[in-house]
Each structure stands twice: as structure tokens, then as C-alpha cells.
Amino acid sequence: MQPLPRADWALFLDIDGTLIEHADHPEGVEIPEYLPDLLTVLQTSLGGAVALVSGRSIDWMDHRLAPARLPAAGQHGAEIRLAPDAPSVPIPTPKWRKPLEQTLEREMAAWPGVYIEHKPLSLAVHYRAVPESGDEIMAKVVEASARIGGEVEFLKGRFVVELRQSGHDKGTAVDTLMGSAIFTGRKPVFLGDDVTDEDGFRAARAVGGLAIAVGPRPTTQADFRLATPEDVRKWLGDIPQALERVPS
Numbered sequence: 001m002q003p004l005p006r007a008d009w010a011l012f013l014d015i016d017g018t019l020i021e022h023a024d025h026p027e028g029v030e031i032p033e034y035l036p037d038l039l040t041v042l043q044t045s046l047g048g049a050v051a052l053v054s055g056r057s058i059d060w061m062d063h064r065l066a067p068a069r070l071p072a073a074g075q076h077g078a079e080i081r082l083a084p085d086a087p088s089v090p091i092p093t094p095k096w097r098k099p100l101e102q103t104l105e106r107e108m109a110a111w112p113g114v115y116i117e118h119k120p121l122s123l124a125v126h127y128r129a130v131p132e133s134g135d136e137i138m139a140k141v142v143e144a145s146a147r148i149g150g151e152v153e154f155l156k157g158r159f160v161v162e163l164r165q166s167g168h169d170k171g172t173a174v175d176t177l178m179g180s181a182i183f184t185g186r187k188p189v190f191l192g193d194d195v196t197d198e199d200g201f202r203a204a205r206a207v208g209g210l211a212i213a214v215g216p217r218p219t220t221q222a223d224f225r226l227a228t229p230e231d232v233r234k235w236l237g238d239i240p241q242a243l244e245r246v247p248s
């Protein structure tokens, strides 16, 4: 059973594992051809209140989801764009980023198959190719970061350790977006599949919104659940028509 869509919703959408299926490599993901159009139509039917909230960068979203262009939070809240035509506002580049990147490139060579994703304000160490070494890799990443110092936070996601500047997450992103003109006064509904989405769930529910978990990952915060990204796309795609039927 899914919630009945409401015209006063503000939708916050995670990308990987929610809007699109996972792939072996971050750049191997496939964007369904109809997805940009689906998002644009959805945006119009909700008065613009549809945001992407992802570990990906906003540049990546604009590029891969073009011509759709939405309000967005990228790199786990480290950059925010309050409206489609507004500039993205990034945090300053963390001091630890460059030295840590160099150290990790060196040390992760011990695990062939590990891929380090260099994002402008964060790093992601992907170990999908060697899942059995996840704990060891995590320990190494934490140790290297401690040596370099700085306010780094570690997030263990799906076969990935994300390194981001502390103080920003998907929850702070939802709070910031909810305080902006397009979203204010609406009911936040956050869709996500991974542990990093828990902050978004919490922020949405704290102001009377909903959390919709995607996939099988257990969470105590889900008000509803959709099984797959395909189900998410179908459900989102039906919202504009459903809203036309709902008396406002």
C-alpha cells in the first residue's frame, strides 16, 4: 500500500538505488531514456518542489539527467542548489581532500579492483569488486584519515566508504531546501535506499513528512516501501495524473 499523492508534497529523491538501478561501476549506470522527462513533468505537477538529494555531484546530475534540471543537494549535502536556475552553493573544499586522495590512491593499490571516485568536495572508495575486504578497507581508510587529520566523516554505503566533510548530510540538505521558497510550507517525502538516506528520512519525518524506503535494506524509519527503482519510477510517473484526480 502506497500513500496517496498530495499536491502539497515536496519530494526528495535519492538517485543510485532509488531512481536508477545500481551498476558495477559508478559510471556504468544506465539512465532510462524517459527519466528526465518524467522528472520534469513531476516537477511541474508539484509546483517545482522536487529535489535530487544524492552522494553524486550536482554537475553529474545535470549532465546525466539533462534536460531535466532540478533543485538539488549533491555530495551528501556539501553543495546545494535551491532552485533549478539558482547557482549551486558548495562548502569550501575540505583541506584534507587532496592529501587524503593521494594517500588513499597509494594505499588502496593493495586491493586491485578498488576504485576511488574523486568528487569535487568528497571522495568515495568503492570496493564492490572485493566485498570480502570491506572491513579491512574501512579500517585502512579511517587510519589514513586520522594521520592526515581534519573533519572527515565516514559513511559506509553499498560497497562504498564515502568520505565527506562533517556537518553536512542529507538531513541538513532537506532542512535547507525546506526553508527555501519553492519548498516551504510543503510536506517533505524522502525516497532513498541506503544508510546515508536515514538522515533524510529523519529530517522529513521530524516535520511531519514521510520516509519511503527503496529495496530490502532494513530501516526503522520507513513509513512505506517500494521494492525496486523500477517501482519508484512507475510510482513517480503516476503522480501527475493521480494529482489531477485528487480534489485540492
Ligand SMILES: O=P(O)(O)OC[C@H]1O[C@H](O[C@H]2O[C@H](CO)[C@@H](O)[C@H](O)[C@H]2O)[C@H](O)[C@@H](O)[C@@H]1O
Pocket (backbone or CB within 6 Å): 014, 015, 016, 017, 018, 021, 022, 023, 024, 025, 026, 027, 029, 053, 054, 055, 056, 117, 124, 126, 128, 157, 158, 159, 160, 162, 194, 196
Ligand atoms: O546518494 P545516492 O544517489 O544513492 O548516491 C550514492 C553513491 O552512489 C554511487 O555509488 C553507488 O552506486 C554505484 C553505481 O550503481 C555503485 O557502483 C557503487 O558500488 C555504489 O556505492 C556513486 O558512485 C557515489 O558517488 C554516490 O555517493
Ligand SMILES: [Mg+2]
Pocket (backbone or CB within 6 Å): 014, 015, 016, 017, 018, 192, 193, 194
Ligand atoms: Mg542511493
